[in-house]
Each structure stands twice: as structure tokens, then as C-alpha cells.
Amino acid sequence: MTELKTFSVVEIVNQLIGDYSAHGETNHDEKALERLSEVEELLGDILSNLRELADLKTDYRYSMQQLGKKANDMLVNYRDIFEERKGS
DSSP: OOOOOOOOHHHHHHHHHOOOOOOSOHHHHHHHHHHHHHHHHHHHHHHHHHHHHHGGGGOSSHHHHHHHHHHHHHHHHHHHHHHHHHHO
């Protein structure tokens, strides 16, 4: 019997989008640019959802607070990463 391989969400998304790294070869890089636009759309959607969740960090319901706090922490961490990148 063959065992089914399991994949992480990251592996599945990377497989769906494909390679978007630069190779210095025109045909590859043109396709990578298209794929990078897909990454931008996905990232924008995820960040928008995180912002909505972060607003729940002061909700009176404990489970909603936990989601809000986690989302807020994630956004703060990503902001710090972006700020570091901006400075370099």
C-alpha cells in the first residue's frame, strides 16, 4: 500500500504559484514577474484579513481576543521586518 504524502500550506501555495525568483533569463523572469503579482494579491488579502482580526484584540470574548492579539503580534513583527528592510 502506498502512503500518501502530506504537504504544508506553504508547500501547496508555492506549488500553485510556482517559481517567482529572478534568474536573469528573460523568459523565466517575465513569468516570474507574473507570478510575483499573484504573490502580491495573496499577501494583500492575507494582510487585510490580519488587520481585521487585529481589531478584535480588545473584544470582550476571550477567544476573539486571542485571535486579535495573535494577528496584531504578527502584524507588528512584519512591520518591524519591513521597517528594517526600508532602512537598508
